[in-house]
Amino acid sequence: xxxxxxxxxxxxxxxxxxxxxxxxxxxxxxxxxxxxxxxxxxxxxxxxxxxxxxxxxxxxxxxxxxxxxxxxxxxxxxxxxxxxxxxxxxxxxxxxxxxxxxxxxxxxxxxxxxxxxxxxxxxxxxxxxxxxxxxxxxxxxxxxxxxxxxxxxxxxxxxxxxxxxxxxxxxxxxxxxxxxxxxxxxxxxxxxxxxxxxxxxxxxxxxxxxxxxxxxxxxxxxxxxxxxxxxxxxxxxxxxxxxxxxxxxxxxxxxxxxxxxxxxxxxxxxxxxxxxxxxxxxxxxxxxxxxxxxxxxxxxxxxxxxxxxxxxxxxxxxxxxxxxxxxxxxxxxxxxxxxxxxxxxxxxxxxxxxxxxxxxxxxxxxxxxxxxxxxxxxxxxxxxxxxxxxxxxxxxxxxxxxxxxxxxxxx
Ligand SMILES: [Fe+2]
Numbered sequence: 001x002x003x004x005x006x007x008x009x010x011x012x013x014x015x016x017x018x019x020x021x022x023x024x025x026x027x028x029x030x031x032x033x034x035x036x037x038x039x040x041x042x043x044x045x046x047x048x049x050x051x052x053x054x055x056x057x058x059x060x061x062x063x064x065x066x067x068x069x070x071x072x073x074x075x076x077x078x079x080x081x082x083x084x085x086x087x088x089x090x091x092x093x094x095x096x097x098x099x100x101x102x103x104x105x106x107x108x109x110x111x112x113x114x115x116x117x118x119x120x121x122x123x124x125x126x127x128x129x130x131x132x133x134x135x136x137x138x139x140x141x142x143x144x145x146x147x148x149x150x151x152x153x154x155x156x157x158x159x160x161x162x163x164x165x166x167x168x169x170x171x172x173x174x175x176x177x178x179x180x181x182x183x184x185x186x187x188x189x190x191x192x193x194x195x196x197x198x199x200x201x202x203x204x205x206x207x208x209x210x211x212x213x214x215x216x217x218x219x220x221x222x223x224x225x226x227x228x229x230x231x232x233x234x235x236x237x238x239x240x241x242x243x244x245x246x247x248x249x250x251x252x253x254x255x256x257x258x259x260x261x262x263x264x265x266x267x268x269x270x271x272x273x274x275x276x277x278x279x280x281x282x283x284x285x286x287x288x289x290x291x292x293x294x295x296x297x298x299x300x301x302x303x304x305x306x307x308x309x310x311x312x313x314x315x316x317x318x319x320x321x322x323x324x325x326x327x328x329x330x331x332x333x334x335x336x337x338x339x340x341x342x343x344x345x346x347x348x349x350x351x352x353x354x355x356x357x358x359x360x361x362x363x364x365x366x367x368x369x370x371x372x373x374x375x376x377x378x379x380x381x382x383x384x385x386x387x388x389x390x391x392x393x394x395x396x397x398x399x400x401x402x403x404x405x406x407x408x409x410x411x
Contacts, residue, residue, distance in 0.1 A: 016051075022038070024210070024354060024355055025209060027352060027355065031219070035219045036355050037062040039058070042067045044070060044071060044077075047079075047083075055080070057293055059182060059368050061293055063368045064355060064366070074116035074132060075116055077116075077391050078116050081182060081366075085182075085395050088181075089393070091118045093173045093394070111134055113132045115133050121387060121390075123139040139387070141379070148255045148259070152164065152199065161196050165349075167376070168303065174246045174302060174305050176278075177395075178397055178399075179285075179395060180393050182366055183366070183369045183390065184364060185367075185388055185389070187364075188388060190361050190363075191213075191380065194212060196210055196378050198210055202257055210356040210377055212378050213376075214377050215357045216377055217356075217357070218349045219353065220289070220371050224298060226353075233324070234325060235288050236297070236401075237312040237325075238287040239285065240286070240306045241306070241307050242283040242302070243274075243306075244281075250262060250268060255304065264338060286401025286402065289371070289399040291371060292400075303338070303341045307334070311328045313326065314327075315408065315411050318411050356377075
């Protein structure tokens, strides 16, 4: 247990102790030396500013922090999440905004806790009675069948316990609001069941065993570090232009079997079918986001929401040998955009690089939303009750891309 005494005994002594996160069976240990930590000694009822500072620094260092057996109220969860960005004022998609925007594909998945509107109740099944001010909320775990172009059939799903990554993403509105720095997820009710096999079904033969309903995380740093030099050069020169109201824009589209982006079917809404938008609020974000503590580059793209890419030319003096788009350019063809994104992102979601959360009730996970991408997996019967509290805040500023030194090093 953390004590103030520990803090005061030595000003620099850490308040908490840290151990590696429980490794997923398929994980390559080398990819997890600085990815993921379990934190011991956290008491949500009394967190000093120094302790907040330590948690913030640890999260930026390790990307995912797991606190087990946590008791934390929605107000305390908000306070912890808010500590990462004291100037942030609303939920990541705007307070109650997803509820009103019925065309958005996020609409059915979130129930706002009325007394703490930055915290959402998510999960599966019908919650009995009044819960945190919500009257018998009906929750629904997203099933890949509702989103993927070629889902696993129900018969096959039952026979083999196979499933998919529902949708790889960053928690972000990607229009008007800035991507949250951190998301906190508290497991309140977790039905147990046999592990499930996530199939990639992209011709690779890849599959990964995950706990039922696992949330799966892939490090954006690993994703960048894995790339060969020409793709690193491309990544540090590229700006991703997101669609206006991206979740409405993609509302009729279907996902690839990996959940890492969209099938090219031309089903995106045209701009005049979208709700009114202001060009100035459309998001143009670097492909790589710079970690504010380590300075590392994290390849951070929401592949479903990307509409076009703007690529800067190679800097003066850089070798053009094998370079992609050496003179830069605009990539506006969605098929080409998506093929490029798959090239840079797919290696980073290979089974050995994934952390698959094995949720237990009382688990609190903080993840660096600007340093990892994540996906829901699995399937639940309608009567299986699963409850999580999720909190993130639209950030007070956009993420920062590669600096001059990064461009000089990688471009
Ligand atoms: Fe999410």
